[in-house]
Amino acid sequence: MADTYRKVVIHRLTGEFRTATSIVETARVAPGPGEVLVRNRYAGVNAIFDQNLCRNTIRYVDVVPPYDMGVEAIGEVVEVGARVEGFSVGDAVTNVKLGAGYREYQVADAGKLIRVREPTPEILALMASGISAMVALERIADMKHGETIAVSAAAGGLGHFVVQLAKRAGNHVIALTGSDHKADLLRELGADRVVNYRSESLREVLEREYPRGIDIAYDSVGGEIFDAFLDHLAKYGRLIVSGHTSDFDKPIEDVPHPRAYHKLYWKSASIRAFQNPAFPQYFDDAAHRILDLYYRGEVRALVDPTPFVGLEAAADAVEYLLAGRNAGKVVLRL
Numbered sequence: 001m002a003d004t005y006r007k008v009v010i011h012r013l014t015g016e017f018r019t020a021t022s023i024v025e026t027a028r029v030a031p032g033p034g035e036v037l038v039r040n041r042y043a044g045v046n047a048i049f050d051q052n053l054c055r056n057t058i059r060y061v062d063v064v065p066p067y068d069m070g071v072e073a074i075g076e077v078v079e080v081g082a083r084v085e086g087f088s089v090g091d092a093v094t095n096v097k098l099g100a101g102y103r104e105y106q107v108a109d110a111g112k113l114i115r116v117r118e119p120t121p122e123i124l125a126l127m128a129s130g131i132s133a134m135v136a137l138e139r140i141a142d143m144k145h146g147e148t149i150a151v152s153a154a155a156g157g158l159g160h161f162v163v164q165l166a167k168r169a170g171n172h173v174i175a176l177t178g179s180d181h182k183a184d185l186l187r188e189l190g191a192d193r194v195v196n197y198r199s200e201s202l203r204e205v206l207e208r209e210y211p212r213g214i215d216i217a218y219d220s221v222g223g224e225i226f227d228a229f230l231d232h233l234a235k236y237g238r239l240i241v242s243g244h245t246s247d248f249d250k251p252i253e254d255v256p257h258p259r260a261y262h263k264l265y266w267k268s269a270s271i272r273a274f275q276n277p278a279f280p281q282y283f284d285d286a287a288h289r290i291l292d293l294y295y296r297g298e299v300r301a302l303v304d305p306t307p308f309v310g311l312e313a314a315a316d317a318v319e320y321l322l323a324g325r326n327a328g329k330v331v332l333r334l
């Protein structure tokens with residue numbers, strides 16, 4: 001094992017991943033008590049979060065360069081520190097931690113690692129986006145069965161888990177996408193009604209086919225999709241704000257709408273926001289249950305097939321996702 005390894009850091013807050021980051025060499029340090037050294041094999045690409053870090057616009061983080069990048073990783077234990085129980089060299093492990101992802105090695109707190117069967121990109125996708133989907137649907141959206149659930153960016157890293165978990169719970173799922181190829185994938189995953197918003201109007205579909213309204217609208221795109229969801233909630237409907245991909249890097253738009261309470265009050269409907277770092281108390285339970293579903297073949301983890309290999313490819317991966325080209329989770333192979 002070499003004495004140094006490489007990682008991606010923000011060196012300048014340019015607002016754009018490619019120009020804000022660089023790859024630096026750093027010394028490999030031995031794990032301390034309670035820690036293990038992990039050789040990262042795959043890192044999850046969270047392009048919007050990454051881009052926001054490069055603009056220092058994540059509200060719970062203050063980015064002072066040099067700042068380590070990447071969040072979730074999966075790999076193998078290569079060295080075990082003192083007083084670590086339950087981990088050995090060669091174990092496949094995964095974790096979600098700011099700065100842990102876009103690097104070849106990481107020293108990790110053993111107490112925060114999850115042991116998995118093998119270090120695959122599919123398991124990595126489950127551990128970040130799959131857990132978020134499960135926690136958001138069950139704990140924030142209060143998902144029941146027999147409901148109508150609409151999902152935007154449904155073929156994305158997070159969205160494809162929302163589709164499957166909503167379907168498994170016995171709900172009718174409306175899945176939104178911007179491409180016919182992703183529409184086919186969504187039908188394979190069990191979506192009941194797929195809407196390609198480039199060829200159909202979401203508003204018209206909801207008015208014509210869902211006059212009772214939707215019980216849960218799971219939105220991570222924002223803009224006009226959010227507006228259409230808000231206008232079509234059913235009685236007791238819940239609109240989950242899980243991101244706003246369409247305008248995260250634009251100035252906040254003033255929109256001439258009636259105030260939200262006029263749309264919510266008479267239906268006893270609600271808008272609820274979900275940011276996964278706010279709900280760590282639910283992660284362990286969700287991690288074990290979603291892994292179990294995956295190992296039993298009851299949930300699929302889609303990884304986008306475009307290969308991004310090595311830290312040099314991180315900027316390409318971020319731009320690919322920002323262009324909306326991905327189907328499934330985008331990962332970086334290390």
Ligand SMILES: NC(=O)c1ccc[n+]([C@@H]2O[C@H](COP(=O)([O-])OP(=O)(O)OC[C@H]3O[C@@H](n4cnc5c(N)ncnc54)[C@H](OP(=O)(O)O)[C@@H]3O)[C@@H](O)[C@H]2O)c1
Pocket residue numbers: 045046047048049129132153154155156157158159176177178179182220221241242243244245246247274275276277321322323324325326327328329330
């Ligand atoms: N709440 C949380 O804790 C949490 C956790 C993880 C991620 N997120 C957020 O969830 C969202 C999805 O993240 P992800 O990493 O899983 O990404 P993703 O959904 O895999 O990729 C983004 C998808 O959004 C769709 N899209 C719609 N309008 C777009 C636009 N104007 N530009 C680009 N893409 C557009 C595209 O799919 P179509 O072409 O099919 O529409 C694209 O594939 C992001 O906003 C992210 O910040 C939130």
